[in-house]
Amino acid sequence: MNVILEEEKRYFIWVIFMGKSIATPSSKIKLRKRVGIPKGLIYYHYPELFRIFFEELGAEVIFSKDSSHTLLLEALQYASDEECFSCKIFLGHIKDLTEKVDYLFLPKFHGTHKSEVNCPKFIGLPDVIRAVFEDLPQLLVPYHSRTKKKHRSLHLIWSAFTVGYKITKNPIKITRAIIRAVKAQKKYEEQIKWNEEQLHAWELDTKSQSGLEKIKIVLLGHAYVLHDPILSFDIPQRLREMGVELITSEEMPSSIIEKQLKKLHSYLYFKEERCIVGSALYFLENETIDGILQLIPYPCGPTAISSEIIMRYAKKKEKIPLIQLMVDDNTGEAGLVTRLEAFVNTMKRKKLLQLQELHKHKNLVIKQIHKVDTVELMIVKSTSIEEEGTMK
Ligand code: SF4
Numbered sequence: 231m232n233v234i235l236e237e238e239k240r241y242f243i244w245v246i247f248m249g250k251s252i253a254t255p256s257s258k259i260k261l262r263k264r265v266g267i268p269k270g271l272i273y274y275h276y277p278e279l280f281r282i283f284f285e286e287l288g289a290e291v292i293f294s295k296d297s298s299h300t301l302l303l304e305a306l307q308y309a310s311d312e313e314c315f316s317c318k319i320f321l322g323h324i325k326d327l328t329e330k331v332d333y334l335f336l337p338k339f340h341g342t343h344k345s346e347v348n349c350p351k352f353i354g355l356p357d358v359i360r361a362v363f364e365d366l367p368q369l370l371v372p373y374h375s376r377t378k379k380k381h382r383s384l385h386l387i388w389s390a391f392t393v394g395y396k397i398t399k400n401p402i403k404i405t406r407a408i409i410r411a412v413k414a415q416k417k418y419e420e421q422i423k424w425n426e427e428q429l430h431a432w433e434l435d436t437k438s439q440s441g442l443e444k445i446k447i448v449l450l451g452h453a454y455v456l457h458d459p460i461l462s463f464d465i466p467q468r469l470r471e472m473g474v475e476l477i478t479s480e481e482m483p484s485s486i487i488e489k490q491l492k493k494l495h496s497y498l499y500f501k502e503e504r505c506i507v508g509s510a511l512y513f514l515e516n517e518t519i520d521g522i523l524q525l526i527p528y529p530c531g532p533t534a535i536s537s538e539i540i541m542r543y544a545k546k547k548e549k550i551p552l553i554q555l556m557v558d559d560n561t562g563e564a565g566l567v568t569r570l571e572a573f574v575n576t577m578k579r580k581k582l583l584q585l586q587e588l589h590k591h592k593n594l595v596i597k598q599i600h601k602v603d604t605v606e607l608m609i610v611k612s613t614s615i616e617e618e619g620t621m622k
Pocket of ligand 1: 314315316317350352527529531532533
């Protein structure tokens with residue numbers, strides 16, 4: 231706001247001294263095309279790519295509000311019962327943007343790999359949105375699927391140009407926007423993905439700074455579910471508050487995931503499910519964490535496959551407890567939290583027994599420390615052998 235006022239001041243000084251009248255800076259600002267990006271589904275795969283691309287083109291980028299219970303209630307007025315939870319809430323994001331923007335960006339991105347794809351719903355959703363909403367702003371719907379023979383890298387660039395031309399006719403500006411957006415996205419992915427060294431260091435780090443034994447889990451789920459406070463029921467945050475350290479399937483190093491997936495008997499085509507299954511197999515094999523939690527939006531075809539594969543492998547490796555939580559708009563928060571707490575307490579209890587077993591011949595005490603909502607474990611030195619294994 232201050233920037234605009236400052237520019238207005240400079241404009242009036244210019245008019246007084248030069249006696250010329252030009253468009254005011256604020257009127258120029260109003261002329262900027264407003265592009266709406268719904269914060270759901272594909273957005274969470276390419277957040278920086280989309281934002282930087284449109285900003286570099288000179289558009290004003292408007293994101294939909296963060297998901298909330300109000301937004302979900304709004305979404306449910308438009309969604310059919312058969313839709314998955316993630317697609318239902320997406321309609322609430324569309325509704326939030328319809329009156330605020332000139333363009334709505336809804337890419338049909340089936341994937342940039344010739345044998346790995348996103349969920350087919352990513353392709354069909356723009357048509358559903360056209361059918362459900364009246365008075366939509368102009369839709370920007372580039373379609374790209376590397377699985378199609380004609381959709382090579384040039385096709386992706388051509389798609390970016392067709393979208394870019396809606397905002398500016400300057401090809402240099404569009405080229406620059408593409409380059410900067412790709413760079414920003416790469417940087418984002420580097421930040422979010424752990425490398426193998428980071429992962430191994432995390433696995434070996436078993437104690438917190440205060441000497442408490444850490445409880446670690448891998449949280450499996452689609453990026454757009456884990457990042458969304460309503461779809462995920464805030465589970466990542468709740469786990470951290472219970473003293474649990476976690477890595478998500480989205481953060482797992484790609485090299486490790488690919489190595490694990492080679493062990494499957496058939497090729498897994500869904501990109502997100504590859505991350506989920508690869509992460510689960512790695513930890514089931516290495517047993518460097520205390521539990522596996524998979525978050526499943528209902529009803530979801532691709533996750534029906536991944537959850538089944540994980541369950542079968544987990545049955546063979548019973549040391550690591552697995553919980554698969556299904557969520558939809560009818561899920562009761564209290565019930566879900568109770569299951570989560572029970573799971574965390576099971577892991578802590580198991581760890582306590584393991585530690586007691588490990589240290590039974592040493593002069594050590596395993597203490598169970600109760601915090602507000604959590605229970606944590608600590609090994610402390612003892613002077614009396616009778617105290618061994620006591621819990622507080
Ligand atoms: S993968 Fe599942 S949750 Fe995601 S859009 Fe497809 S059906 Fe919905």
